[in-house]
Amino acid sequence: MSCADMTMGAFDAxxxxxxxxxxxxxxxxxxxxxxxxxxxxxxxWEELESGPELWRARVSRTA
Incomplete structure (x- = not known):
């Protein structure tokens, strides 16, 4: 399973x-x-950290 698939699954849940x-x-x-x-x-989508070694973003469901 790809990172994108896991992220979409987590978002849908x-x-x-x-x-x-x-x-x-x-x-x-x-x-x-x-x-x-x-x-x-x-x-x-809220960027929390943007590299160069680590990226973090808060992903939220708004509706």
């Missing part, structure tokens, strides 16, 4: 107004774009 922190060793911009495209208006 979230209740409204809940979040999790995505931690990656590379820029997860592709996952951000996928959430925006496949779950428009339902997801939030």
């Amino acid at each position: 979230l209740a409204a107004e809940r979040s999790f922190v995505l931690v990656a060793d590379h820029d997860p911009v592709g996952i951000r774009y996928m959430l925006q495209a496949e779950r428009p208006g339902a997801s939030g």
Whole structure:
């Protein structure tokens, strides 16, 4: 299972107004774009740390 698949599964399991922190060793911009495209208006993304060794983002379900 890919990181993107795991992230989408975790997102789909979230209740409204809940979040999790995505931690990656590379820029997860592709996952951000996928959430925006496949779950428009339902997801939030807050960058917490942006490299160069560690990336962290808070992913939330808004609707």
